[in-house]
Amino acid sequence: MFKLGLIINPLAGLGGTVALKGSDGVAEQAMALGAQPKAPQRMRTALTELLPLAQRLRVYTGSGVLGQDLAQQLGLDTELLHHASQPTDAKDTRALARAMLEQQVDLILFAGGDGTARDLCAEVGQRIPVLGVPAGVKIHSGVYGISPTASGKVAAQMVRGELLSVTEGEVRDIDEVAFRQGQVRARYYGEMLVPEALRYVQAVKMGGQESEELVLDDIAAELTESMDPDWQYVMGSGSTVAAIMDQLGLDNTLLGVDLIRDQQLLAQDLTEAQLLAAVREVPTKLVLTLIGGQGHLFGRGNQQLSPAVIRAIGRDNLVLVASKSKLEALTGRPMVADTGDAELDRALSGHYKIITGYRDAVLYPLADLSDFEE
Numbered sequence: 001m002f003k004l005g006l007i008i009n010p011l012a013g014l015g016g017t018v019a020l021k022g023s024d025g026v027a028e029q030a031m032a033l034g035a036q037p038k039a040p041q042r043m044r045t046a047l048t049e050l051l052p053l054a055q056r057l058r059v060y061t062g063s064g065v066l067g068q069d070l071a072q073q074l075g076l077d078t079e080l081l082h083h084a085s086q087p088t089d090a091k092d093t094r095a096l097a098r099a100m101l102e103q104q105v106d107l108i109l110f111a112g113g114d115g116t117a118r119d120l121c122a123e124v125g126q127r128i129p130v131l132g133v134p135a136g137v138k139i140h141s142g143v144y145g146i147s148p149t150a151s152g153k154v155a156a157q158m159v160r161g162e163l164l165s166v167t168e169g170e171v172r173d174i175d176e177v178a179f180r181q182g183q184v185r186a187r188y189y190g191e192m193l194v195p196e197a198l199r200y201v202q203a204v205k206m207g208g209q210e211s212e213e214l215v216l217d218d219i220a221a222e223l224t225e226s227m228d229p230d231w232q233y234v235m236g237s238g239s240t241v242a243a244i245m246d247q248l249g250l251d252n253t254l255l256g257v258d259l260i261r262d263q264q265l266l267a268q269d270l271t272e273a274q275l276l277a278a279v280r281e282v283p284t285k286l287v288l289t290l291i292g293g294q295g296h297l298f299g300r301g302n303q304q305l306s307p308a309v310i311r312a313i314g315r316d317n318l319v320l321v322a323s324k325s326k327l328e329a330l331t332g333r334p335m336v337a338d339t340g341d342a343e344l345d346r347a348l349s350g351h352y353k354i355i356t357g358y359r360d361a362v363l364y365p366l367a368d369l370s371d372f373e374e
Contacts (some may be wrong), residue, residue, distance in 0.1 A: 001056060001057070001058050002053075002056050002057050002106055002107075002158075002159045003058055003060060003103065003104070003105040003106045003107075003127075003350070004050075004056070004057055004058070004059050004060065004071075004105060004106065004109060004155070004159075005059075005060050005061070005096075005100040005103075005105035005107065005108035005109065005110075006047075006059050006060065006061040006067040006071060006099075006108075006109055006110075007061065007062065007067060007093060007097070007108060007109075007110040007111070007112070007116075007120075008039050008040055008043050008065060008066055008067050008070065008110070008111045008112075009039055009088075009093060009110070009111060009113070009115075009116040009135070010039055010040060010065040010066075010088055010110035010239065011039075011087075011088065012038070012039045012111065012112040012115075012116055012135040012136045014179075015324070017203060017296045017302065018356040030181070031315065034215065038135055039062060039111040039112060039133075039135035040065065040069075040111070040150070042071055042111050042133050042135045043067075043070060043109075043111040043133050043135070043146045043148070044070055044074070045133075045148035045149055045152065046109065046111070046133045046145075046148040046151045046152035047070070047071075047074055047076070047109075047152060048074075048152060049149065049152030049153050049156045050076075050152060050155060050156050050159060051075075051153065052073060052156075053156060053159045053160065054075065054076055054087070055171060056159055057076060057077060057159060058077045058078075058079060059076045059077060059078045059079070060078075060079050060081050060099075060103050060105055060241055061070045061078060061079075061080065061081065061096070062080070062081060062082040062083070062084050062092060062096045063080055063082065063083045063084045063139070064084050064088075065084065065088060066082070066084045066088060066092060067095060068080055081096060081099035081100065081103065082095050082096045082099050089291065090115070090119050093110075093112075093116060093119040093120065093123065094119050094123050095233055097119070097123040097124050098123055100124075100128065101102055101123070101124065101127060101128060101265065104128075104133055104347075105128060106128075106129070106158070106350050106351045106365070107128070107129050107130070107131060107155060107158055107195070107351070108120065108124065108128055108129070108130040108131070108252040109130075109131050109133065109151065109155055110130065110131075110132055110133065111131065111132070111133040111134075111135040111140060111148075111283050112133075112135055112136055113134075113135060113136015114136060114140050114141050114171070114172060114173040114174070115173060116132075117132060117141040117144075117171045117173070117189075117192075118144050118171055118173050118189050120171075120192065121171040121189055121190045121191075121192050122190075122227055123200075124190075124192060125137050125166065126191060126192060126193045127189065127316065128193070128194045128300045129158075129166065129192075129193045129194065129195050129353075129363055130143060130193065130194060131143070131144075131145060131151055131154060131155060131194060131195060132144035132145065132151065133145065133148045133151045133152075134146075134147065134148065134151075135148075136235055140173065140174060140273075141169065141170060141171045141172050142167075142169035142170045142171075142172075142194070143169035143170075143171060143192050143194050146201075154195055154196060154197060155195075157195075157197070158351065158363065160166060160332070161332050161333075161334055161364075161365050162332065162363065163197070163324065163327055163362050164195045164196065164197070164362055164363045164364075165196050165197070165360070165362055165363075166193055166194065166195055166196070166361045166362060166363045167193075167194050167196055167305055168191040168192070168193060168194070169191060169192055169193075169194040170188060170190075170191055170342070171188070171189045171190050171191065171192060172187065172188055172189065173187060173189060174187070174339055178324070189364070193353060193363075195363050206354075208364070212325070215323045215324075215325075215356075215357060216239075216240060216243035216323070217243065217247070218357040218360070219240065219243065219244070219321050219322075219323070219355055219356065219358075220244040220246070220247035220248075221247065221358050222357065222358045222359065222360070223244050223287065223319065223321060223355060223357050224244060224247055224248055224263070227263060229262040229263075230283070231260070231261070231282070231283050231284065231285055232259060232260065232261040232266065232278070232279075232282045232283070232284050232285075233259070233260050233261070233284070233285050233286075233287055233319075234257060234258075234259055234275065234279065234284060234285070234286045234287065234305075234313070235252070235257065235258045235259070235260060235287050236257060236286065236287060236288030236289065236302055236305065237254060237255050237256060237257060237288075237301055237302050238252070238254070238288070238289045238291070240289040240321050240322060240323070240326075241287055241288065241289055241321065243253055244287065244321070245258070245260075248260070248263050250263075250264075250265045251265060251268065253268050253269040254374075255301065256268065256269035256270070256304070257269065257270050257275065257304045257305065258270070259275075259278055261273060261282070264305060266278075270304060271304060272303070272305075272306045272308075272309060275305070275306075275309045276306070276308055276309050276312060279309060279312045279313050283317075284312075284313050284317060285313070285317045285318075285319050286305070286310075286313045286317060286318050286319065287319045287321065287322065288302070288305075288318070288319075288321075289320065289322050289326075290320075290322055290326065290327075290335050291320050292326050292329060293329060293330075294332050294336070295333055295334065295335045295336050296335070296336050296337075296338060297335050297336065297337055297340055297348075297366060298310070298337045298338060298339045298348075299336075299337065299338030299340065300338070306340075306343045307339050307340065307341040307344045309343065310339060310344060310348070315347065315348060318352065319355070320352050320353070320354040320355065321354065321355045321356075322354050322355075323356060324356050324357075324362065327354065327362065327364055334364075334365040334367040335364065335365065335366040335367070336366070336367060337349065337351075337366060337367075348366060349365075349366055349367055350365065350366060351363045351364065351365050351366075352364060352365075352366055
């Protein structure tokens with residue numbers, strides 16, 4: 001079941017038709033001038049693309065105009081996370097975003113403008129993928145689809161488990177007071193993870209096919225460049241991770257688990273007990289790939305990564321690497337966690353950013369075994 005977070009800012013775009021150059025702080029004035037809410041209808045357009053997939057969806061949203069009214073009108077399975085204030089304001093968006101983080105939704109689909117994106121960025125950052133349905137007067141941020149329909153189509157691809165690129169979209173907003181005086185002052189507020197239609201931009205050979213060797217080099221370059229010297233990294237088994245170790249010039253246990261820090265080898269072929277002792281001492285990230293063809297991330301050849309070790313490291317500190325060819329070979333099937341702990345398998349499920357090349361990544365789902373037992 002795909003967990004969709006749904007947020008509608010009903011005030012977004014109100015100032016546009018009445019020439020107020022925005023909606024921040026002027027919503028009541030805009031409505032007095034006859035402005036009508038646009039965001040609910042634009043979100044309806046986006047959600048129409050998801051209706052054929054309704055049986056796979058559970059929508060998490062806020063009461064009334066924040067999303068509940070529209071989701072129920074469309075017959076979507078809905079769970080209420082937040083009761084809206086009257087009238088709604090930015091605090092509702094932020095509170096709803098925090099509740100969605102706790103629920104570990106797979107995607108936050110929101111309708112609004114740059115102000116809404118700012119509020120989400122402040123709460124979510126890059127912890128959960130987001131996708132905006134453009135509904136504001138000004139759209140300077142790079143977190144929106146080009147249209148409501150486009151946003152809905154990308155969300156539908158994600159629900160279907162298709163391979164999607166993920167980009168870090170900038171959140172920008174302008175000073176509306178200055179804008180109304182003819183001055184454009186844009187400010188950068190951060191970045192969020194945004195799914196988009198798949199782009200093959202990583203290394204290819206003649207004929208447009210992936211070159212495994214070049215792709216592994218690209219993946220290794222991306223990861224080694226981003227490694228934090230203050231963190232230690234547990235390096236999982238498999239040839240993809242081995243390519244990263246090779247680029248670092250470090251010995252690698254192909255069918256085992258190694259530990260590095262500041263690009264130096266600390267220990268090789270660790271046992272579960274050794275790993276648990278190590279990860280409790282220093283902030284740790286776990287670098288691993290899936291088994292080709294099977295899709296298993298845990299429970300096949302890496303039992304050293306026990307439930308206790310995984311919990312100690314934390315879901316947010318998993319760093320996944322794989323070529324797009326390996327992911328496409330799963331033919332739409334999700335990755336699998338078989339840790340031996342059903343509760344942990346469920347907690348690990350959801351969509352992950354997977355590094356697939358240099359400055360190239362995709363979103364891909366991980367399910368738990370209970371999904372296959374229903």
